[in-house]
Amino acid sequence: MSTAPDALHAERHRAVASRDARFDGQFVTAVHSTGIYCRPSCPARTPGAAGVTFYRTSAAAHLAGYRACKRCLPEATPGSPEWDVREDVAGRAMRLVLDGVVERDGVPGLAARVGYSERQLNRIMTAELGAGPKALSRAHRAQTARTLLTSSDLPVADVAFAAGFASVRQFNDTVREVFAVTPTELRARRTTRPVVDGALHVHLPARAPFDAQGLLDWHALHALAGTEQVEVDDAGRVTSYGRVLDLPGGAAWFSASAAVPSADGRGTGIDLRVRVTDLSDLPTLVARVRSYFDLDADPEAVDAVLGAVPELTGAVRRVPGIRLPGAVDPHEIVFRTLIGQQVSVAAARTAQTRLVAALGAPVPSAIAPDGLLFPSAAAIASRGHEVLRGPAARVDTILRVAAALADGSLVVDAGQSLDELRAGLLAVKGIGPWTADYVALRVRHHPDVFLHSDLAVRNGAQELGLPGSARELSLWSEQVAPWRSYLTMHCWRPIIDRATATTVPTSTTTAAPAARKDER
Numbered sequence: 001m002s003t004a005p006d007a008l009h010a011e012r013h014r015a016v017a018s019r020d021a022r023f024d025g026q027f028v029t030a031v032h033s034t035g036i037y038c039r040p041s042c043p044a045r046t047p048g049a050a051g052v053t054f055y056r057t058s059a060a061a062h063l064a065g066y067r068a069c070k071r072c073l074p075e076a077t078p079g080s081p082e083w084d085v086r087e088d089v090a091g092r093a094m095r096l097v098l099d100g101v102v103e104r105d106g107v108p109g110l111a112a113r114v115g116y117s118e119r120q121l122n123r124i125m126t127a128e129l130g131a132g133p134k135a136l137s138r139a140h141r142a143q144t145a146r147t148l149l150t151s152s153d154l155p156v157a158d159v160a161f162a163a164g165f166a167s168v169r170q171f172n173d174t175v176r177e178v179f180a181v182t183p184t185e186l187r188a189r190r191t192t193r194p195v196v197d198g199a200l201h202v203h204l205p206a207r208a209p210f211d212a213q214g215l216l217d218w219h220a221l222h223a224l225a226g227t228e229q230v231e232v233d234d235a236g237r238v239t240s241y242g243r244v245l246d247l248p249g250g251a252a253w254f255s256a257s258a259a260v261p262s263a264d265g266r267g268t269g270i271d272l273r274v275r276v277t278d279l280s281d282l283p284t285l286v287a288r289v290r291s292y293f294d295l296d297a298d299p300e301a302v303d304a305v306l307g308a309v310p311e312l313t314g315a316v317r318r319v320p321g322i323r324l325p326g327a328v329d330p331h332e333i334v335f336r337t338l339i340g341q342q343v344s345v346a347a348a349r350t351a352q353t354r355l356v357a358a359l360g361a362p363v364p365s366a367i368a369p370d371g372l373l374f375p376s377a378a379a380i381a382s383r384g385h386e387v388l389r390g391p392a393a394r395v396d397t398i399l400r401v402a403a404a405l406a407d408g409s410l411v412v413d414a415g416q417s418l419d420e421l422r423a424g425l426l427a428v429k430g431i432g433p434w435t436a437d438y439v440a441l442r443v444r445h446h447p448d449v450f451l452h453s454d455l456a457v458r459n460g461a462q463e464l465g466l467p468g469s470a471r472e473l474s475l476w477s478e479q480v481a482p483w484r485s486y487l488t489m490h491c492w493r494p495i496i497d498r499a500t501a502t503t504v505p506t507s508t509t510t511a512a513p514a515a516r517k518d519e520r
Contacts, residue, residue: 013049016040022207022300025077027054030066036180037061042072056080058178059139060130067180073189075143075178078205078269079296084445085482087417089114090128093121094136096415100284102137103164104248113415141165142178144283149175149187151203154279156183162279199273203259204286206269206295209303209321212258214493215293216241217500218325222336222345224353226360226372229255238500242273244363244371245288245328249278252285253368256293269295275367291414291445294323302447302483306490309480311465315490322489330412330443331405332374337438338398338431339388345499351389355380358387377405397430404428412439418446441485450477450484460491 015023023040030037030053037058038044055061058074068074083094093114096102101110110133111121122132129136145163148154154162160171160183175183206212216238220230228243242255253275261268270293276282290296299321307316316322327333339355340348356372359379363371375384381402388395404410410424421444425436434453441449451457452474467473477484 009049009054012040012054013046013052016042016052017046019043019046022298024074024207025296026080026082026298027056028058028061028074029054030061030064035066036069037066037074038069039072039074039077042069042074044069044071055130057129057131057136057139058143059135062139062178063131063135068178070180073146075146078207079290081296081298081301081447084296084447087419088128089116089121089124092415092417093125093133094129097133097136098140098287099414100164100248100281100287101415102133103141103280103283107133137164138174139178140283142174144286145171145175145183146179146186147202147204147286148200148282149183150190152200154200156187158279159183162282164280164283199255199275200282202272202274202286203267204270204272204290204293204295205267206293207297207299207321208261208268209299210258210268210295211319211321211323212270212293213238214319214489214496215323215325216256216258217496219292221496221499222349224349224356224374226353226356226370227374231255243328244368244373245285246361246373246376247276247278247281247284249276249281251363251367251371251373252276252281253363253371254285254289256289277364277367288326288328291326292328294326294445297323297447299323302486305483306480306486312480312487312490315464315493319490319493322486322493324445324447324485324489325442326445327414327442329374330414330439331377333442334401334405334412334425334439335374335377335380335398337435337442338394338401339390341394341435343390354389355384355387359383377402381406393430397428400430401428412443414443414445416444418444418449441488447485448482449488450474451488452477454488456495457488457491460494463494464491466491 012027016029019041021041027040028037029040031047032051033047037055083091083098093110096110096113101113107118111118114121125136126132141164145159148159148162157168160168163171165171165174172183175186179186219241220238223230230238231240233239240255240257242253244251244253255273256270259267259269259271272289274282274285276285303316303320306312336352339351356374359375360372363373381399384399384402385395388398401410405412410428412421412424418440421440422436425431425439434451437449437451440446452470458468458470458473461473462468467476477487480487
């Protein structure tokens with residue numbers, strides 16, 4: 001028998017014995033004597049190594065007959081960073097499970113998205129993750145239910161449907177089975193008091209350290225009037241970022257601000273205000289916001305690798321826990337990237353705002369007064385020629401991509417592997433490597449994409465004392481794999497900081513130029 005499983009068991013037991021919170025959300029500890037499972041940092045006495053089993057997912061622990069610990073609440077942890085890294089079938093499927101595909105399309109729909117039969121997919125996920133798609137989806141619903149019960153004022157029956165359960169009875173049974181308490185008892189542990197402002201309030205945890213301000217600044221500097229909103233304090237510091245988005249059940253809105261953590265790092269993350277047309281869209285919205293703010297990253301692992309390189313030690317010390325900006329709408333990222341090629345951020349935002357004003361669908365005032373959704377691929381394919389400006393080749397590319405996305409011949413979503421996503425984009429005439437890689441960084445949220453040809457990245461790299469040419473910089477970056485996407489963010493950071501310092505933000509804030517280059 002291979003010694004690898006024993007070595008992994010011993011490594012995880014050491015993490016549990018040290019109550020290392022870095023591993024919360026990456027695996028759970030099932031205690032044989034009590035029949036419960038815990039997060040690695042649970043303060044309870046650590047059982048001996050022979051008395052525990054480690055499961056990669058809580059769903060696997062559920063299936064084995066264990067219940068969640070009432071003391072450490074393992075469902076209240078950030079998610080695993082593993083899903084951003086894994087390119088295999090199980091990883092691709094798990095990203096789609098978290099986005100709510102099983103609730104919307106069932107296991108057949110999930111299997112079709114990853115190109116396998118239901119039977120094959122169930123076998124693969126059970127072997128890799130300890131549970132099949134249904135069990136993983138059920139565990140995700142339970143986690144959403146716990147979040148809503150303990151951090152919102154939604155009526156219990158509304159929580160059931162918002163978490164994706166088909167009935168209140170199914171919801172009650174699942175909560176009792178997983179948490180060994182009733183939904184009402186779980187609600188009694190509410191960690192925040194309801195705020196009556198017409199929005200649903202939810203806290204989304206993240207691992208410390210967490211550079212929330214950096215992401216708020218990033219999104220604010222790219223914000224589009226009508227679709228996105230930014231709030232600032234008297235000193236001009238961005239305090240919250242909000243936007244509208246289209247979900248399967250209709251339009252939705254969220255506003256995110258940095259949570260204030262306790263001295264031990266508990267509470268680190270994002271405080272979210274939400275309005276949705278259909279409560280069943282809430283888990284999907286939460287999953288997309290988690291990606292948008294990179295809440296499931298492992299910052300200590302990233303900072304350990306980057307900070308060990310002498311040229312980056314100072315940058316990591318200045319900005320610990322730097323994060324990647326994700327995507328709430330993959331198609332939107334594609335269009336914004338194409339429009340932003342070879343122009344400044346300010347010029348790109350002007351063109352994108354014009355597109356939103358002309359083709360964006362209005363949002364119900366109950367969701368966001370005067371809100372406009374970013375135009376759909378079908379709308380851009382049909383009427384984009386009336387609005388888009390610039391070189392004819394670029395406009396043709398945007399219209400070509402819009403038509404392909406609209407008819408399904410081009411697929412861009414988080415369920416794809418990195419190679420699959422890049423290959424699909426590069427097959428389109430007019431799309432070069434920079435565009436494909438930037439979309440991969442945002443949509444796939446892949447941690448190891450380095451935009452070495454980006455002019456702003458190269459300029460920022462030179463400020464950090466890194467090589468200036470694209471080729472030399474690309475070769476140099478290999479020493480910090482598999483975290484080169486975070487190197488990209490450190491290279492961009494000086495430009496973001498200067499833009500933030502010299503700009504007086506308004507509802508859509510003004511950005512300083514940051515040119516980009518697409519290798520054709």
